[in-house]
Amino acid sequence: MNPNPIYVHIGSIIRSRRKALRLTQEMLASRLSISRGGLANIETGRQNILVHQLYEFASQLNLEPSDFLPVMPREGSRLDQADLPLPTDLKKSQKEQIARFFDAADLNSDQ
Known part of the structure; x- marks a missing residue:
């Protein structure tokens, strides 16, 4: 899991x-x-x-x-990686994975 x-x-x-x-x-x-x-x-x-x-x-x-807690995206805007309060020791792939998670959540909330 x-x-x-x-x-x-x-x-x-x-x-x-x-x-x-x-x-x-x-x-x-x-x-x-x-x-x-x-x-x-x-x-x-x-x-x-x-x-x-x-x-x-x-x-x-x-x-x-x-x-x-990560910052919630503002209504009508796409979340950018720069908007996330991420630890500085994360790898680029980890930051991208977190951004994809919030992008997917943003898309699902539009439905």
């Missing part, structure tokens, strides 16, 4: 920020009272994150909960 791109996006932000703060998975997982394996699954998008967990992650990573 392929992870939902939104959870991949959130997980990549968590992983990027954790590394920027020089935290290991064990350290962050301990602070959040979750298992290291659970954190690894969240970071890869294989495990969904609940709203209350998003707030806990934000608190531990010195972010706002909204920092994890």
Whole structure:
């Protein structure tokens, strides 16, 4: 089963920020009272994150909960990759995949 791109996006932000703060998975997982394996699954998008967990992650990573979420496209406009708040360590192919996801969502909302 392929992870939902939104959870991949959130997980990549968590992983990027954790590394920027020089935290290991064990350290962050301990602070959040979750298992290291659970954190690894969240970071890869294989495990969904609940709203209350998003707030806990934000608190531990010195972010706002909204920092994890991509900007919704404006009505009538196509989403450009530059509009997405993506981590800087993503590969070009990963950025393109996320942009395609939002392009598809934009097309489906027109129907």
